Amino acid sequence: MMKFDAHAHSIVSDGTQSPAALIETAAAAGLDFIALTDHDTDAGIAEARRAGENSGVEVIAGIEMSSTYGGISAHILAYLPDSKNPELEQVLTRIRHSRVTRAWQMAQNLAVDYPNANWEQFDSSGDRPWGRPHLADALVAAGYFSNRDEAFTWALSPKGPYYVHQWSPTPPEAVEVIRRAHGVPVLAHPFSARRRALPEAVVAEMVEAGLFGIERDHREHDSRARFRADRLAQGANLETTGGSDYHGAGKPNRLGENLTAPEVLEKILEQGYSGRK
Ligand code: AMP
Ligand code: FE
Ligand code: FE
Ligand code: ZN
Numbered sequence: 001m002m003k004f005d006a007h008a009h010s011i012v013s014d015g016t017q018s019p020a021a022l023i024e025t026a027a028a029a030g031l032d033f034i035a036l037t038d039h040d041t042d043a044g045i046a047e048a049r050r051a052g053e054n055s056g057v058e059v060i061a062g063i064e065m066s067s068t069y070g071g072i073s074a075h076i077l078a079y080l081p082d083s084k085n086p087e088l089e090q091v092l093t094r095i096r097h098s099r100v101t102r103a104w105q106m107a108q109n110l111a112v113d114y115p116n117a118n119w120e121q122f123d124s125s126g127d128r129p130w131g132r133p134h135l136a137d138a139l140v141a142a143g144y145f146s147n148r149d150e151a152f153t154w155a156l157s158p159k160g161p162y163y164v165h166q167w168s169p170t171p172p173e174a175v176e177v178i179r180r181a182h183g184v185p186v187l188a189h190p191f192s193a194r195r196r197a198l199p200e201a202v203v204a205e206m207v208e209a210g211l212f213g214i215e216r217d218h219r220e221h222d223s224r225a226r227f228r229a230d231r232l233a234q235g236a237n238l239e240t241t242g243g244s245d246y247h248g249a250g251k252p253n254r255l256g257e258n259l260t261a262p263e264v265l266e267k268i269l270e271q272g273y274s275g276r277k
Pocket of ligand 2: 009014039
């Protein structure tokens with residue numbers, strides 16, 4: 001059986017392995033296809049593709065784009081977009097800039113109560129998609145928490161006193177931008193118990209805007225969430241996907257623990273800009 005893991009992160013965003021090392025791990029896990037889906041950037045794709053050519057793993061170019069609706073954050077996977085599309089580039093650059101500003105603001109808030117962490121690293125005008133996992137790593141390195149998960153339960157929670165929002169487009173806008181760049185948009189982990197779900201009306205707008213599918217098979221989806229995903233997919237004529245959401249050592253998720261069907265990969269390759277070489 002052909003194995004396609006449609007969701008993985010490298011150190012280019014908040015994973016812990018280089019794109020090349022990620023591909024080696026994918027080969028060892030017996031994957032045939034892997035989508036590299038770093039948060040708000042495709043900067044790791046070229047390295048991953050080169051590594052893939054040597055190891056027999058085919059890399060599907062992806063991005064996990066941030067979006068926000070009324071304080072609810074939703075992640076949208078974009079497969080095989082035209083990476084040179086100016087509108088897509090502009091939106092992603094704006095999100096990353098907002099991430100840099102926001103990481104610095106949160107670092108300053110956290111420094112009041114957690115002074116011994118290396119907060120200076122976030123004081124840059126760089127273009128990295130800094131996220132809360134990086135702030136978590138700084139807290140862990142300074143000995144305040146024993147892992148990312150512990151840092152998230154209080155210090156980095158939106159309900160905690162240090163949290164700062166970042167800018168991102170609304171979910172329907174994100175779908176439109178991805179489709180205009182000839183990418184294939186999939187709503188990531190829509191029913192994760194760890195996050196607030198989007199209102200149904202917003203998902204309907206996303207469908208209207210050209211949503212391709214929803215991620216059904218994901219570690220944060222229990223059987224009830226998967227059932228809801230099936231019902232939504234049937235009602236709105238959407239495809240369902242699966243992926244590990246691998247973050248290296250940053251999360252327990254293992255490559256290949258959830259997979260996407262070959263027929264769905266086939267459609268992604270047909271609809272994506274850079275599907276066929
Ligand atoms: P941000 O986009 O900066 O708000 O951070 C959200 C990211 O943090 C998600 O995409 C996950 O990759 C990661 N994350 C969320 N909760 C946890 C957790 N409990 N442990 C480790 N990583 C987490
Ligand atoms: Fe992440
Ligand atoms: Fe996500
Ligand atoms: Zn992810």
